[in-house]
Amino acid sequence: MAKVTFGNRQAGILCNLPTERRLDLIAEGLPVILASAESFWTAAASLTQAPREARVLEGFAEEEAAKILILMDLVRCPPKLVASLSGKIVRTFYDHLGRLIYGDAQSWRPVDVAQLRxxxxxxxxxxxxxxxxxxxxxxxxxxxxxxxxxYADIEVLDNGSAHWSEPLQFGSVRRPSEPAALMLGKAMAAVGMFTRAGLQAVAEVWGEVEFVDTQGYTEQEKLTQAMFERLDAAQVVTEAASADHVRLLRHYWQLPMYHLDFKEAAVPLETLQADREAQLWAEAGYGPEYG
Structure with missing residues (x-):
C-alpha cells in the first residue's frame, strides 16, 4: 500500500532529489525559515508582561534558526555521503531536541569532530x-x-510519586541575548549564502573535506576563507554584509555535524541507579567495596 506523501513535514524529499534540484529547493526555503525565526523573535519582544509566553516564542525562534544550520550541514555534506546521511539530517530537522542541541552547539569550542561528538x-x-x-x-x-x-502535565518523580506541574514560569522579563543560531542565519543571508550561487559555493568548497573525527579548526578556517572568496567572486555578498557577519561565521559557525547522532539516548534506570550509588560512595570518601 502506497504511503500518502502530501502535506507538510515532507523535507524527506530532499534525500531523493538530484544535487542541483536539492540546492534549488534549499535556496528557496532558507529565506522563508529565517523570516519565520525573526518573526517569532520580534513577537516575543512585545510580551513584556508575559515572560513565560515570550520565552516560548524565543524558543520557537531558536529552533527555526537551527533548521537553517541543519540544512547548511546537508549542503556541506560531501556528495559521496549525501545518500547515506541525508535521512538522518532530515530527521534532526524535525526533532525538537536535535534542533535545540544544534542551537546550543554554536557556542561550543571543540578541538575536533571527535570531541564535538x-x-x-x-x-x-x-x-x-x-x-x-x-x-x-x-x-x-x-x-x-x-x-x-x-504545557501543564503530570510528572512522576524518581520516588514514584505523581503530581500535576503547572507551566514553568519565568520570574524576570529581561530578554536573553539573541540566539547564536539566529545571528548566524542572518549573517549567512547577508554574505550571500542563501542565494543559489552562494549555496553552490558552500557545497563545492565544504564538500571537499569529510568532517568525521580529527578534522577541526585548521580545516574549518581554511574552508571558511575559501568560501568567502567564492562568495565574493560570485558577487552574491549583499550591501548589508559587515565585518561582524564575517566574524560570526568564522568563530561561531560550528564544525559540520552531519556525522553526529542527535536522537535522544535512553539511559537504563539500572545504569542511573548504579552511577548514583557510586557518586554517593565517592562523596562519603569510600569506594563501593566498603558498603
Missing part, C-alpha cells in the same frame, strides 16, 4: 543525575525546559 552525546542523554552527590534522576534539561514552559 562527545559533547553532543552527553547533551542528548534522556536522563542524568543532579544534586550535591547525584541523588536526583532528572530528564534531559533541554527537552524538559521546552515542554515545561509550554
Amino acid at each position: 562527545d559533547y553532543v552525546d552527553n547533551t542528548r542523554q534522556g536522563h542524568y543525575l543532579e544534586g550535591y552527590a547525584g541523588e536526583y534522576i532528572v530528564p534531559n534539561w533541554s527537552r524538559y525546559s521546552r515542554e515545561a514552559a509550554m
Whole structure:
C-alpha cells in the first residue's frame, strides 16, 4: 500500500532529489525559515508582561534558526555521503531536541569532530543525575525546559510519586541575548549564502573535506576563507554584509555535524541507579567495596 506523501513535514524529499534540484529547493526555503525565526523573535519582544509566553516564542525562534544550520550541514555534506546521511539530517530537522542541541552547539569550542561528538552525546542523554552527590534522576534539561514552559502535565518523580506541574514560569522579563543560531542565519543571508550561487559555493568548497573525527579548526578556517572568496567572486555578498557577519561565521559557525547522532539516548534506570550509588560512595570518601 502506497504511503500518502502530501502535506507538510515532507523535507524527506530532499534525500531523493538530484544535487542541483536539492540546492534549488534549499535556496528557496532558507529565506522563508529565517523570516519565520525573526518573526517569532520580534513577537516575543512585545510580551513584556508575559515572560513565560515570550520565552516560548524565543524558543520557537531558536529552533527555526537551527533548521537553517541543519540544512547548511546537508549542503556541506560531501556528495559521496549525501545518500547515506541525508535521512538522518532530515530527521534532526524535525526533532525538537536535535534542533535545540544544534542551537546550543554554536557556542561550543571543540578541538575536533571527535570531541564535538562527545559533547553532543552527553547533551542528548534522556536522563542524568543532579544534586550535591547525584541523588536526583532528572530528564534531559533541554527537552524538559521546552515542554515545561509550554504545557501543564503530570510528572512522576524518581520516588514514584505523581503530581500535576503547572507551566514553568519565568520570574524576570529581561530578554536573553539573541540566539547564536539566529545571528548566524542572518549573517549567512547577508554574505550571500542563501542565494543559489552562494549555496553552490558552500557545497563545492565544504564538500571537499569529510568532517568525521580529527578534522577541526585548521580545516574549518581554511574552508571558511575559501568560501568567502567564492562568495565574493560570485558577487552574491549583499550591501548589508559587515565585518561582524564575517566574524560570526568564522568563530561561531560550528564544525559540520552531519556525522553526529542527535536522537535522544535512553539511559537504563539500572545504569542511573548504579552511577548514583557510586557518586554517593565517592562523596562519603569510600569506594563501593566498603558498603
